[in-house]
Amino acid sequence: MSNIYIQEPPTNGKVLLKTTAGDIDIELWSKEAPKACRNFVQLCMEGYYDGTVFHRVVPDFIVQGGDPTGTGAGGESIYGRPFKDEFHSRLRFNRRGLVAMANAGPHDNGSQFFLTLGRADELNNKHTIFGKVTGDTVYNMLRLAEVECDGEERPLNPHKIKSAEVLHSPFDDIIPREIKKLKKEKDKEETKKSQSKATKNFSLLSFGEEAEEDEEMVNQVSQTFKGKSKSSHDLLKDDPRLSSVPAVDKCIVVFMISKLYFSIYSDELRKEARQLKKELQAIKQRKEESSKPAKDDVKEGMCANTLALLNSFKSKLSSAITEGPQEDVEELAEDDDKGWMAHVLQFDEQSRKVKDANMQDEDTFEIYDPRNPVNKRRREESKKILKEKKAKR
Structure with missing residues (x-):
């Protein structure tokens, strides 16, 4: 395990996530993944992750969050569009506690991120690793996965991010946007407008006094008959065929x-x-x-x-056959294509004769074995004859 930590590059930047499962310290690799780290730090400064849930939990694999809609299909980056992946040879999914960008494909990074709960080699060169969970807060990270999930990897009671605090920013030029404050102010103004009642200014009309008197009379009559209106269902209570519940929803x-x-x-x-x-x-x-x-x-x-x-x-064949072969040597010597057509193709007949082993012929071959007794007697006889010839001389 120490081998793995030695191979990883040094970090620069720190963020504290305050969740319902406890605090989680995240150190950033801002040099290896500058775009992802800048995006994460600025969103934390703007309070973008405040109140968001960890909408996806896969035991012994990942815990995913960072979507303000909580569906897994929302969220946007600070750049206004998805940004590119940033892979590094020294950053691998070889342990738990790594923080990486979640995406739906290559170069499709937004605001969603996930925390690894174990080794995940199949995610290498597919997701950008930009941080790691440090210290004892790893145990708080593991508590995020201790929830019941449905069949679609969605927790029934998901943990939330209460707030995100940037302890050390590696980027000095980040200016947080005031998107959240503007949204809150607009919502407050809309609620105030909806709550304020419309008042009639009768002084603008030429018959303002008469209109005010008529308005007062209408209000009095409406208050007297308020709550006394009845429907046909209320009048015909005895009829069993009628019901107060609407027939069609x-x-x-x-x-x-x-x-x-x-x-x-x-x-x-x-x-x-x-x-x-x-x-x-x-x-x-x-x-x-x-x-x-x-x-x-x-x-x-x-x-x-x-x-x-x-x-x-x-x-051509028929004409050559009818004419017949020409016997003149001079004519045959000439190169003529039609000459071969008049000739008959004949093959040499090889006569297969049965040869007698005792009959000597030019093709016979004698096999001489000196160990044969017959050959021994012949040699002795030939020696005697030679001796006799020498003695006569």
């Missing part, structure tokens, strides 16, 4: 209307798809039909040429 009506709309829309799409398929098939058939005659013409031309050549060869 509004939600069901809206659902049915939307379903009908989508079914009509899907039918139209299907019709368009069928028409497109028919058009494509017709175009293919036209192309095939246009290409077929050309191929047939080529084949017919080739067949005609081969037949013509064959007929010419047959005629």
Whole structure:
């Protein structure tokens, strides 16, 4: 484990996340991943992560958060668009406690990040590692995963980020945006406007006094008859066929209307798809039909040429056979293509005769074995004859 820490580069920058599971200290690799660290530090300064939940938990793998919507599909970077991945050879997913950017694909980094709960080699060169959890706060990080989850890796009671505090910023030129304050002020103004009642200024009208008297009379009558209005259901309580509950729920009506709309829309799409398929098939058939005659013409031309050549060869053969071979040597010496046509092809017949082993022929081969007793007697006889010849001399 110490080997791993020695291989990692030094950090520069520190952020404290205050969560419902406890404080988490994060040290940043601002030199190796400057864009990701700047994005994370500025969002922490602006309070972007305050109140956000850890919406995804995979045991022994990761804990993901940083989405203000809490769905996993929201969040944006400080650059106004997704920024590029930043990979480093000395930063690998080889242990727990690493902080990396979450994305939906290459170069699609926003505001979401995740913390590793163990080794994750399959994430190498896919997600940007920009920080690590330090000290005993690793145990608080592990507590984030101690929640019940549904089948889609979503916790039923997720932990939240209460606030984020930048203890040491590696970037001195960061100016936090006042987006959150402006949003709060706008919300307050809207609530005040909605709560304020509209007052009528009758002094602007020429008949202002009469209008005020009529308004007072209407208010008095409405207050006297307030709460006394009854429906036909209230008057006919004895009728068992009537009920105070509406026959059709509004939600069901809206659902049915939307379903009908989508079914009509899907039918139209299907019709368009069928028409497109028919058009494509017709175009293919036209192309095939246009290409077929050309191929047939080529084949017919080739067949005609081969037949013509064959007929010419047959005629040459027949004419050469009828004329017969010419015996003149001078004429045969000339290079003529038709000369070989009149000749007959003959092969040499090799006669296979049965040879007798006792009969000596020019092709016979005698095998002489000196150990044979017959050969020994012959040698002795030949020696005697030679001795006798020498004695006579």
